[in-house]
Amino acid sequence: MQVYEAPLRDMRFVLHELHGLDTLRELDAFAEIDADLADSVLEEAGRFSSEVLLPLNATGDLEGCHAENGVVRTPAGFKDAYRQFREGGWPSLASEPDYGGQGLPESISKLVEEMTCGANLSFSLYPGLTHGAVQALKAHGSEELKTLYLPKMVEGTWTGSMCLTESHCGTDLGLMRTRAVPNEDGSFRITGNKIFISAGEHDLAENIVHLVLAKLPDGPPGVKGISLFLVPKFLPDAEGNPGQRNGVLCTGIEHKMGLKGSATCQMSFDDATGWLVGQPHKGMAAMFTMMNEERLGVGIQGLGVGSAAYQAAVFYAKDRLQGRSLxxxxxxxxxxxxxxxxxxxxxTLLTMRANVEGCRALGIWVAQAVDLSKHAKDPAARQNADDFVALMTPVVKALFTDLGFESASHAIQIYGGHGYIREHGVEQYARDARIAMLYEGTNGIQALDLVGRKMPSNMGRLLRSFFHPVAEWIEQNRGHASIAPLVGHLERAFGALQLATGTIGERGLRDPEEAGAAATDYLRLMGLVAMGFMLAKSAAIAAERVGENADETGFYQAKLQTVQFFFDRILPQTASLFLAIKSGKASTMALAEAAF
Structure with missing residues (x-):
C-alpha cells in the first residue's frame, strides 16, 4: 500500500539538532530564518505532499502521459496539483528575492524536495528541472535574459528543461549534431533532435524554457565546441507574455519502465530561435551548473523513494500475519x-531505515555547504564549502539512488508475492527509482568523476574538505562516554577510506584502468564513511538528550538503536570494499572480450 507521511521529526532533528541553522543565520541572506519559520514550511510541505501529491502517484502511473500532434497531456489531477503547487509558492522557495524568490536555504528546500519525491516522484520532475535551469541561467545568462525569463520561471508560471542527449550520443556529448546558426539580430537558429528530455513538453505551464546544447559553425571539434542556448517554446511578446510558437516540437514521448506520470520527450528543433547563454564554445561549463544542481536533486529523489518504500514496508510488516515468533x-x-x-x-526494515536516515543527514550537510559556497562572507569558507559540494555531488547522486532502489526492492521483498503485483503499489517504487541511477550521468560515470576528477583535483584539496572534519571529530570524541565504541568503528572505516585513497592515487598514476576498476567500490566506501560520520554525530546528540523529555525519549532511543544497527551491519561493508579495491584491476580486465 502506498502510504507516505513526511518524517518531520527526523527532518527537524537533522535541520536543527545535527546541523543547526545558526551557521546559516550568520549569513546576511538568511539572518531572518528561524526554527519556527523552517518548521512551518516543512509542516505545510508535508501536508501538501500527503494530501495532494500522494493520491495522484498510483493513478498517474496507471494513466501515464499522452502525446498527440506535439501536445502532451499529463495524468488527470496533475495540472490542478501543479496549480496549487505554484500558488503555494513552492517553486520559488530557495530562489533569490531579486527574481521573486523567497530566499530560503537549500537545506530547507532539499527537505521539501524529499517530501515531494517521496509522495510523487513523477510530479517532482516538472518543478525540479526548472530549479536547475534557473540556477544555470542566473549564473551564465545575460542581464536581458535573466530579467525576461527568471521571474516567470521562479514563480513556476514557466518551467524549464535540459536538452543534452541525442540518439547517437549519451555521455559523449562531443558527438552531438544539433547546430546553431547566428542571426543578424544576435539570436540563433537552432536545428537538431534531442531525446530523453524530462518535462520537455506538458500542459502544466504556459511556457517551457529549454536550455539546449548545440554547436556553432566555427566551433572546434568535441566538447570544446559546444555552446548553450535558451530556446523557449513560445517567443515572448513585447509585454513578456507567451507569443508566437517557436520551432520546437515534441515528436513523441518515451514509453518507460517507470516515472510514467513524467513526460520524457523526443524534441525536434527546426530553425528554432534561441539566445546564447554564457560564452561561445563554453556551453559544457554553463550546463554543468544545471547538471550539478540536478545531480544533487536526483540524489534527493533516491532518498524520497527510499523513505516512501520504507514507510510502506513498515505498514505491511505490522499488518501482515504470518507464522509465530521464533x-x-x-x-x-x-x-x-x-x-x-x-x-x-x-x-530488512532496519537496513532501509538506517540508510534513509544516514542519507538524509548527509544530504542536508551538503545542502548547507551549497548555501555557504554562495553566501559565506569569508572567501576561504566559500572555497572550502564549494570544494566539499564538488566532492560530494557524485557521492550523493550515486549512493542515494543506489540505496533508494535497494530500499524499493526491499519493500517488495517484505510484501512477498503481493509486492510483485500492482495493486499494493510498492512495485511502482522500484520502477520509478531505477531511472535515477541512470539519468544525469549514470552512477558508474559518477564514480569515474569522483576518482578521475574530484580525488586528484588541486593536489587533493577537495578531499581535505571532507577528510579534515571527520578526522577532527574522531579525535575529539574518542573518549566520549556513550559512543566511544561507535567512534572506534568509524575510525577504522575512515582508515580504510584513507588507505584506499592512497592505493588508487598511487596505482592510478601508473595505470588509469586501476582507478577505473576501483571507482564504484571507492564511491560506496566514501559514501558509507560519510553516512557513518553523520550517524555517529547523531548518536552523540541522542545520547545526551534521551531521557530529558519523556515525550521525546522514544525518538532518541530509536535514533540510537538505528545507528547501532548501521554500525553493526552496514558500516562493516567498508572492510570488504577496501579489499576489493586493493585487489586491483587484474581479474576485472583479464577476460578476453571474445570470451564474454
Missing part, C-alpha cells in the same frame, strides 16, 4: 504474529 508467541489474540516479529524482516 522466541514464542507475541500476539496470542491473533491467529498468527505480524511478520515484523521475524529477525530477517526486522533486518
Amino acid at each position: 522466541s514464542g508467541v507475541k500476539r496470542p489474540d491473533l491467529p498468527a504474529d505480524p511478520i515484523i516479529v521475524h529477525p530477517d524482516v526486522r533486518r
Whole structure:
C-alpha cells in the first residue's frame, strides 16, 4: 500500500539538532530564518505532499502521459496539483528575492524536495528541472535574459528543461549534431533532435524554457565546441507574455519502465530561435551548473523513494500475519504474529531505515555547504564549502539512488508475492527509482568523476574538505562516554577510506584502468564513511538528550538503536570494499572480450 507521511521529526532533528541553522543565520541572506519559520514550511510541505501529491502517484502511473500532434497531456489531477503547487509558492522557495524568490536555504528546500519525491516522484520532475535551469541561467545568462525569463520561471508560471542527449550520443556529448546558426539580430537558429528530455513538453505551464546544447559553425571539434542556448517554446511578446510558437516540437514521448506520470520527450528543433547563454564554445561549463544542481536533486529523489518504500514496508510488516515468533508467541489474540516479529524482516526494515536516515543527514550537510559556497562572507569558507559540494555531488547522486532502489526492492521483498503485483503499489517504487541511477550521468560515470576528477583535483584539496572534519571529530570524541565504541568503528572505516585513497592515487598514476576498476567500490566506501560520520554525530546528540523529555525519549532511543544497527551491519561493508579495491584491476580486465 502506498502510504507516505513526511518524517518531520527526523527532518527537524537533522535541520536543527545535527546541523543547526545558526551557521546559516550568520549569513546576511538568511539572518531572518528561524526554527519556527523552517518548521512551518516543512509542516505545510508535508501536508501538501500527503494530501495532494500522494493520491495522484498510483493513478498517474496507471494513466501515464499522452502525446498527440506535439501536445502532451499529463495524468488527470496533475495540472490542478501543479496549480496549487505554484500558488503555494513552492517553486520559488530557495530562489533569490531579486527574481521573486523567497530566499530560503537549500537545506530547507532539499527537505521539501524529499517530501515531494517521496509522495510523487513523477510530479517532482516538472518543478525540479526548472530549479536547475534557473540556477544555470542566473549564473551564465545575460542581464536581458535573466530579467525576461527568471521571474516567470521562479514563480513556476514557466518551467524549464535540459536538452543534452541525442540518439547517437549519451555521455559523449562531443558527438552531438544539433547546430546553431547566428542571426543578424544576435539570436540563433537552432536545428537538431534531442531525446530523453524530462518535462520537455506538458500542459502544466504556459511556457517551457529549454536550455539546449548545440554547436556553432566555427566551433572546434568535441566538447570544446559546444555552446548553450535558451530556446523557449513560445517567443515572448513585447509585454513578456507567451507569443508566437517557436520551432520546437515534441515528436513523441518515451514509453518507460517507470516515472510514467513524467513526460520524457523526443524534441525536434527546426530553425528554432534561441539566445546564447554564457560564452561561445563554453556551453559544457554553463550546463554543468544545471547538471550539478540536478545531480544533487536526483540524489534527493533516491532518498524520497527510499523513505516512501520504507514507510510502506513498515505498514505491511505490522499488518501482515504470518507464522509465530521464533522466541514464542507475541500476539496470542491473533491467529498468527505480524511478520515484523521475524529477525530477517526486522533486518530488512532496519537496513532501509538506517540508510534513509544516514542519507538524509548527509544530504542536508551538503545542502548547507551549497548555501555557504554562495553566501559565506569569508572567501576561504566559500572555497572550502564549494570544494566539499564538488566532492560530494557524485557521492550523493550515486549512493542515494543506489540505496533508494535497494530500499524499493526491499519493500517488495517484505510484501512477498503481493509486492510483485500492482495493486499494493510498492512495485511502482522500484520502477520509478531505477531511472535515477541512470539519468544525469549514470552512477558508474559518477564514480569515474569522483576518482578521475574530484580525488586528484588541486593536489587533493577537495578531499581535505571532507577528510579534515571527520578526522577532527574522531579525535575529539574518542573518549566520549556513550559512543566511544561507535567512534572506534568509524575510525577504522575512515582508515580504510584513507588507505584506499592512497592505493588508487598511487596505482592510478601508473595505470588509469586501476582507478577505473576501483571507482564504484571507492564511491560506496566514501559514501558509507560519510553516512557513518553523520550517524555517529547523531548518536552523540541522542545520547545526551534521551531521557530529558519523556515525550521525546522514544525518538532518541530509536535514533540510537538505528545507528547501532548501521554500525553493526552496514558500516562493516567498508572492510570488504577496501579489499576489493586493493585487489586491483587484474581479474576485472583479464577476460578476453571474445570470451564474454
